[in-house]
Amino acid sequence: MTQSTFSGAGRRNAGLLSGLQALGGANPALVVALGGLVGQQLASNPEYATLPVSLFNLGMAIGILPAAFFMRRLGRRNAYFLGALLGICGGLTAYLGITISSFVIFSLGTILAGFYSSYVQNYRFAAADSVSPEWRPKAISWVMLGGLAAAIVGTQIILFTRDLWPATPFAATFLAQAGLAALAIPLISLLRSDAIQSASVHTSTSTGRSLWEISKNPRFIIAVVTGMVSYSLMSFMMTASPLAMIGCGHSVRDSTLGVQWHILSMFAPSFVTSMLINRFGKISITLLGIVLIGAASFAALAGLSVTHFWTSLILLGVGWNFSFIGATTLVTDCYRPEETSRVQAFNDFLIFGSVALSSFSSGKLLAKQGWNGINVWTFPIVGVVSLALIWLAWHERQHKNTPAA
Structure with a gap:
């Protein structure tokens, strides 16, 4: 069910989904900010320090397809309940791993947290499916705005709880992570399930086109690749940033605040992203985002002060916002209602599979080539996607201007 205007059930659900994004968005913020530091404490080999973050992203990628299955069979709202339960289990397991100094159990907790994020990532599509096509950028932006609260909540939880129990640093933080997932349950219960439901759940007379046929569309290919690149480069750099800052002699507080500024910059532009897309076009804003990700690496290579790190993280966040929201809206143009569920799952599976690979490789690259090595890799990738x-x-402008036969 879609709305012809941004009002009614679509607007209400977008607001609730924004709140759910605030709670669920704190989940990766905590894992990314602390996963490498805890991993460094627990792992026997420093090259494996970022493995818990990589496993979080792998859990998110692996969880995409089962999450899509449960959404089709149970409906989105019921599946979101399952996701919240996985989030609770993830926080509790990570907490246990820290208290007994087990790298394996802590990593298992981050995998479960990744499963939870598989459901959180669908919130933006649920909002888009609640409204008519012209309102999709606005609905997606509303959901992404929930990340602003996630940045503040996540950072303050880290600062308040990191040394709450001195014998087990960060254990209380992951216990709080489980609490945030539990708080999502009452919000999920308020969602209008008919408005957020994927059209494919209700459509039985048509299965739509195959993924192979859909994937022949250049717009779809470039949108998916752009989503993969924007999220992977963001994860690639953000995963390494806390370790690089600590390695350069900066404090845990400085690195945590850097992550907070980064997450704020990831979501704050959502106030204007939909307006910019409507004014300048989806492709233009997506391109601007990719260019800003390249600018983040320039800032990182310019120096190793706190200011350089924070500037790089802010540019990285803004660039991700423009490129990822732009790529998401490009993807929503490429499928029919009956194709919604499998195309969204396929898109997110590719994105978060690439994110898992990038976050793991960032730890190895940081150990072998340092912070500069991390950032140099960005430029050729940004260049190819920009082209x-x-x-x-150009192709779509030419096609638009070609007279019909």
């Missing part, structure tokens, strides 16, 4: 988006804009 692809420029070509897509």
